[in-house]
Amino acid sequence: MDSLYDIETTVRQTAEAIAAALKIEVEIAGADLTRVAGTGTYSSRCGFQMEDSFVYRHVLESGEPVIIDKPGYDPLCEPCASRGNCLEFAEVAMPIKAEGSIIGVIGLISFDEEQTQRLLENKDSLLRFLDKMAELMAAKAIEHRQNRERELLTGQLLTVLNFLNDGILLTDAERRVTHYNRLAQKLLDIPETEPSTLFQLLDEKRLWRSVERGEVFSGQVKGKRVASQFYCDAVPVANGERIEGAVITLKDVQQIKKLVKAATETEIETHFSEIIAASAKMKRLKEVALKVAPSNATLLIQGESGTGKELLARAIHQSSKRRDNSFITINCGAIPENLLESELFGYDEGAFTGARRGGKLGKFELAHNGTIFLDEIGDMPLHLQVKILRVLQERRVERVGGLHSIPVDVRVIAATNRDLESMVKTGEFREDLFYRLNVIPLYIAPLRERQEDVPLLIRFYLEHYSQVTGKSVRGISPEALRILSRYTWPGNVRELGNVVEYSVTMTPGEYITAEFLPARVLEGPQSGPQPKTSLNLKSLEKEAIIKALTAAEEEGNKEGAAKLLGISRATLYRKIKEYNIREQTVFKV
Numbered sequence: 001m002d003s004l005y006d007i008e009t010t011v012r013q014t015a016e017a018i019a020a021a022l023k024i025e026v027e028i029a030g031a032d033l034t035r036v037a038g039t040g041t042y043s044s045r046c047g048f049q050m051e052d053s054f055v056y057r058h059v060l061e062s063g064e065p066v067i068i069d070k071p072g073y074d075p076l077c078e079p080c081a082s083r084g085n086c087l088e089f090a091e092v093a094m095p096i097k098a099e100g101s102i103i104g105v106i107g108l109i110s111f112d113e114e115q116t117q118r119l120l121e122n123k124d125s126l127l128r129f130l131d132k133m134a135e136l137m138a139a140k141a142i143e144h145r146q147n148r149e150r151e152l153l154t155g156q157l158l159t160v161l162n163f164l165n166d167g168i169l170l171t172d173a174e175r176r177v178t179h180y181n182r183l184a185q186k187l188l189d190i191p192e193t194e195p196s197t198l199f200q201l202l203d204e205k206r207l208w209r210s211v212e213r214g215e216v217f218s219g220q221v222k223g224k225r226v227a228s229q230f231y232c233d234a235v236p237v238a239n240g241e242r243i244e245g246a247v248i249t250l251k252d253v254q255q256i257k258k259l260v261k262a263a264t265e266t267e268i269e270t271h272f273s274e275i276i277a278a279s280a281k282m283k284r285l286k287e288v289a290l291k292v293a294p295s296n297a298t299l300l301i302q303g304e305s306g307t308g309k310e311l312l313a314r315a316i317h318q319s320s321k322r323r324d325n326s327f328i329t330i331n332c333g334a335i336p337e338n339l340l341e342s343e344l345f346g347y348d349e350g351a352f353t354g355a356r357r358g359g360k361l362g363k364f365e366l367a368h369n370g371t372i373f374l375d376e377i378g379d380m381p382l383h384l385q386v387k388i389l390r391v392l393q394e395r396r397v398e399r400v401g402g403l404h405s406i407p408v409d410v411r412v413i414a415a416t417n418r419d420l421e422s423m424v425k426t427g428e429f430r431e432d433l434f435y436r437l438n439v440i441p442l443y444i445a446p447l448r449e450r451q452e453d454v455p456l457l458i459r460f461y462l463e464h465y466s467q468v469t470g471k472s473v474r475g476i477s478p479e480a481l482r483i484l485s486r487y488t489w490p491g492n493v494r495e496l497g498n499v500v501e502y503s504v505t506m507t508p509g510e511y512i513t514a515e516f517l518p519a520r521v522l523e524g525p526q527s528g529p530q531p532k533t534s535l536n537l538k539s540l541e542k543e544a545i546i547k548a549l550t551a552a553e554e555e556g557n558k559e560g561a562a563k564l565l566g567i568s569r570a571t572l573y574r575k576i577k578e579y580n581i582r583e584q585t586v587f588k589v
């Protein structure tokens with residue numbers, strides 16, 4: 001609500017001006033009938049509630065001006081105690097209206113004949129004059145209220161700006177920084193004492209080019225006063241066609257990476273103590289891995305699927321001084337070849353049709369100061385193998401469509417379940433990359449070759465799944481344990497975990513017995529009585545190829561064998577040659 005008290009000085013000056021112009025006493029009251037200003041005898045009575053102010057109350061209620069030329073005899077004076085003894089000769093009262101509300105009254109009072117004559121001789125022009133004075137005061141009161149509201153809103157907006165997790169810069173059309181929030185000040189080290197331009201703070205050429213075109217910009221920009229990279233979004237502020245400035249938001253790229261790490265990694269921190277190892281092979285492997293963990297050496301972990309390659313890589317990262325930075329994994333075999341390059345190395349804005357505005361960080365950049373785990377490196381296409389080799393040699397990455405290379409400090413741990421050495425022989429894997437990766441080779445033996453680990457792993461998964469399912473399965477019968485110990489575990493530890501989960505879920509009692517083991521374990525290949533050669537990886541592979549070829553031939557489609565096996569046709573033909581699988585062996589048997 002607009003109030004005359006907020007503009008007390010203006011009200012007093014107005015009262016004095018009216019009094020000087022008309023040579024008559026003036027008083028101005030607020031909406032609650034408190035005298036805000038007064039001249040002559042009234043000047044000492046400001047700030048007090050008026051008594052017997054029946055005329056003013058009527059004006060406040062009706063919103064209409066009143067002229068009383070016979071005080072004490074007018075119907076409005078009827079309730080007044082001084083009725084009949086009134087000292088006033090005449091009175092004029094004009095309401096003060098602000099946006100539909102009545103916020104006060106201007107009162108003129110004459111105390112002799114001469115004043116009365118002056119007051120009443122030209123009523124119309126007097127009322128017009130008073131109306132203008134009332135309008136002036138109302139405008140001032142409205143302006144004062146609007147300023148107060150604007151200040152409040154500015155204060156609220158500044159609080160919001162300072163509360164945001166992004167740095168915010170506002171600029172004018174000349175790139176002068178007109179406003180910034182606390183975070184922007186900290187991120188860019190903006191000097192508080194002198195005004196800054198965008199040019200002094202950011203390497204902003206590309207950003208400003210977009211702003212000038214009236215386009216939104218998103219991308220990475222380097223700081224000028226600080227050595228940081230920022231992820232910026234800039235939105236032009238336009239007035240019609242004219243660009244009048246921009247709003248720029250800033251995110252510290254290092255901070256984003258830390259957030260990525262926090263969001264993706266904290267739950268799966270792995271320590272060496274979590275790698276279960278009873279067998280001599282695993283104990284020895286853990287020893288070697290613990291020794292190489294603190295170094296920056298590139299590592300290659302080989303082993304069948306499910307043997308714990310990723311688990312080992314995580315433990316190595318966790319034991320290195322990179323542990324506070326990201327451990328980024330990428331499964332090179334699971335990502336379509338045409339997307340793999342940009343996943344690994346990122347791309348710059350406009351690198352290809354459909355490229356995201358502002359480009360995209362690659363996994364190598366995300367892993368800066370940390371570790372990148374290149375899973376299934378054996379599935380990496382040859383042209384990307386060259387790029388990986390270059391990163392390992394030069395420690396810089398080049399984004400797809402990028403003009404400059406970016407320095408990265410990344411430890412590479414690669415893993416594969418394929419025989420990279422024979423892939424090198426067949427030309428499927430680059431020899432130079434193989435030797436680069438294989439600086440320190442780590443081999444995880446398949447579970448069937450380290451049966452001593454089986455009981456310990458079973459106990460671990462029993463406890464885990466009993467807890468997860470809320471069942472109190474406490475152990476396993478000797479017969480069930482014997483069956484599991486003789487099983488060949490083609491899926492290794494991952495499969496063992498699944499088997500225990502199945503059995504815990506199925507078993508009604510406190511112990512897992514043989515009948516609650518999955519059928520494939522009961523019927524599947526048992527390692528004990530079988531000839532040792534059948535456990536050989538190569539003979540298993542040969543067997544699988546023969547089976548796939550037979551199945552495909554039965555369907556009249558030889559090509560389908562590669563699909564069944566999940567390998568390329570070229571690899572299939574190479575393996576047929578390698579294992580000397582003759583047509584009649586396959587098709588005529």
Ligand SMILES: Nc1ncnc2c1ncn2[C@@H]1O[C@H](COP(=O)(O)OP(=O)(O)OP(=O)(O)O)[C@@H](O)[C@H]1O
Pocket residue numbers: 274275276277303304305306307308309310311312375417493494497
């Ligand atoms: N020695 C071990 N102790 C405890 N858990 C293990 C061990 N080895 C493997 N695991 C568990 O087995 C599962 C499979 O492990 P992981 O994913 O590391 O295998 P991998 O060799 O990387 O598999 P793939 O080649 O299929 O990617 C995980 O749940 C892992 O925690």
